[in-house]
Amino acid sequence: MTSIPTVEAVRAAVATVDDPEYPGISIVDLGLLESVEVRPDGDVVVGLVPTFSGCPALAMIAEDVHAAVAAVGGVTGPRVDIRWLSGPVWTVERLTGTARRTMAEEFTVAVRIGAGPVPCPRCGGDTAEESMFGPSRCRAVHVCHSCTEVVEVMRA
């Protein structure tokens, strides 16, 4: 008989899951994890918020979270329910500093917070929007005036 997992252990397991579009960035750092409930019988309910309703990675993320959490309880494992919550709404403010740094350094992706020019993750110069629509739903394409680098910007 296995003892029921702690909430902390479940959260740690969820944190091992990376976003498929950003290998190396945990979905917890992306602000996708909203709630963890461990019931007295050992069942686990994980509440996630999608970045966008049409994000094609949702099913993959849910499967990865399921696998990671199911491994927490040992061989038998708890029954795990992964839920995409209808609220709250995800915003870029949910990104942690770690996520933002890794996006900037590894992916040349900036994050738009509020109004005003988005600084270039490479040189800090101002960027200007080139296209509202980028390589994925959540990113616009900007160009940096200073270093002329193309910068993808995760939109609010």
Place this chain on the structure above:
Amino acid sequence: MTGPWNADIREFVLAFADDEHLMGQQHTEWIGVAPFLEEDLAFSSIGQDELGHAATLYAIVAGEGDPNREGGIDDRRLDALAFDPDPSRWRSAHLVEATTDDWAHALVRHWLYDTAEQLRWELVAESTLEPLAGAAARAEREEWFHRRHADGLLDVLLPAPGAGDRLRAALTDLLPLAVGLFDPVAGEVQAVASGVTIAPFDSRMPEWADRVRARFDGDLSSIDLSPSDRATPTGRTTRSNAFGPLLSRMREVLDLDPAAIW
């Protein structure tokens, strides 16, 4: 409990889901054939959002009001709602069934639909059906840049001689279909009574018509835009001729092997 749920509310939510589904499908059909690369990407992203909204709404229906109900929802239940109903059971507006290979039509429809969609989500922003209110909050965060996209193009193209004429011709073709978006659907009266929506959709039609006039700045007097005396609403119970081929395209992969599990 997540809010009121019964057969009437189900019909009401399904009509919204069907519109979003078909609009999303239509947008995706421009990927690779839009006039330039940025528009391939734009229609792809916008279509993705509409399909996401449809999936959210179908999940509310599949969960009988609770998309997160205990035990979860089988993806095949969503597919069944999205692809299996008999054409007579669909509640889509004819505007989103119409297929066009003319980009002017696609752009004008995108604007007409998204302008109406904004008003439609506003009506359920405070819905007593909690997951529907949640969907509205997320949708509005996604929709503003659909409108910015359509308006940005129309700002440039409407004043241009050739393009402007094509866009106005498209408007003339599409307006009679677009007013059908506001046709009362089954369950709407009950949805209003239970607070699932705050008012009938066609109560927002005058505002939509004002926006159409302001946008296109044309003479729309030949088009019936008053909700009270326009052509008899169909309640969206009939399908247009375009629907059959559209459904076949949507089911193309599914029909290759109906027993396959994806």
